């Protein structure tokens with residue numbers, strides 16, 4: 001087992017990773033698909049492995065079952081000890097995995113911006129609350145306000161409503177005019193248009209405000225009231241929960257650990273999805289936020305390229321171009337307004353792991369200085385939340401390098417002294433997770 005070596009390692013089993021694994025396997029490569037979650041699906045298809053209630057999820061997951069892909073779920077990549085090996089943390093210890101080429105498909109996370117009261121219990125990231133609900137967290141009968149920016153708010157409101165929550169309103173910071181200008185992009189993407197009309201139908205009766213953003217959340221022990229600025233008027237909502245998110249930012253840690261070049265907060269890739277590291281490819285939200293169609297098209301291109309058969313990518317480049325145009329229109333429409341930079345007070349906590357207030361960070365010139373002087377970004381999440389917030393609030397560039405391990409890992413998991421060579425190498429599960 002010590003020589004286990006895959007032709008293609010795919011890191012992340014969301015839409016981009018699933019498409020990459022299928023393409024690489026179809027091109028004849030020996031493929032390993034890895035994800036820290038227990039099942040494939042990523043963010044958008046969370047829970048779909050068993051239900052397959054979403055048409056696209058069903059199509060891609062059925063295809064995944066039909067190709068010879070080896071898999072490891074519940075396995076988080078935590079370090080890149082050499083260019084052709086990764087260290088993976090599993091429930092029973094850390095293991096090394098060797099490969100010739102890698103496709104990074106590690107997706108995105110939400111952008112959270114601080115405002116007074118944002119750390120009260122009952123205040124959730126919008127996508128975070130949706131993920132909890134998809135995993136069975138009960139919200140039936142709860143009064144929830146959905147706020148922030150971007151089309152994810154509609155998906156979140158829809159999931160909450162489906163689960164029996166009382167969605168009070170959706171507060172979108174973008175203006176009516178900006179959203180109206182988005183219409184031509186929607187008309188050119190019939191599937192997205194259908195999705196938007198579907199949300200419109202299912203969410204009818206729920207008030208939707210434009211030019212609206214949360215100014216503060218108040219409550220004793222948990223959130224009870226949320227003050228929303230709606231076109232410069234203040235309106236207070238009595239709530240049980242607030243779901244708030246300001247769009248997505250790429251997960252860059254794995255790409256940075258491989259030493260890939262980053263540009264404008266995303267991994268720089270060429271037409272074949274190759275990064276600046278010749279044997280490493282990147283697909284999906286890591287290359288810039290573009291949605292599921294972009295992730296699938298890029299995944300296909302990257303999978304074939306990593307397997308040495310770019311010519312098999314067929315129509316995927318054309319689909320990628322269309323998805324990129326749509327992604328660019330999304331970015332223009334939901335660009336964040338400058339007022340959101342001014343919501344936090346000096347004593348509003350900014351780095352929740354290390355309890356660093358906004359005022360202390362504001363006194364620093366760079367993220368590195370803030371780290372050295374205040375410990376901002378040095379806690380459990382390693383700056384995954386506050387780092388992106390500082391990027392928006394202060395225009396700070398995120399550090400291009402990362403500190404290893406990428407996530408906290410039990411010291412015992414790193415103790416290789418008692419293991420045989422076989423033990424120290426990841427034993428892949430040849431099968432996908434069982435469906436119940």
Ligand SMILES: Cc1cc2nc3c(=O)[nH]c(=O)nc-3n(C[C@H](O)[C@H](O)[C@H](O)COP(=O)(O)OP(=O)(O)OC[C@H]3O[C@@H](n4cnc5c(N)ncnc54)[C@H](O)[C@@H]3O)c2cc1C
Nearest residue numbers: 012014015016036042043077106107127155284285291292
């Ligand atoms: C919280 C959230 C909710 C969303 N909900 C919706 C929605 O309802 N509708 C919609 O249209 N879009 C939604 N999106 C956007 C959606 O994620 C994208 O449009 C698209 O699915 C991205 O696909 P992807 O494959 O690039 O990334 P993802 O689907 O994010 O998949 C990335 C995968 O990489 C894995 N991963 C990351 N780091 C590691 C590591 N170190 N080791 C091992 N595995 C790792 C993750 O576990 C994940 O499974 C959501 C995004 C977020 C962040």
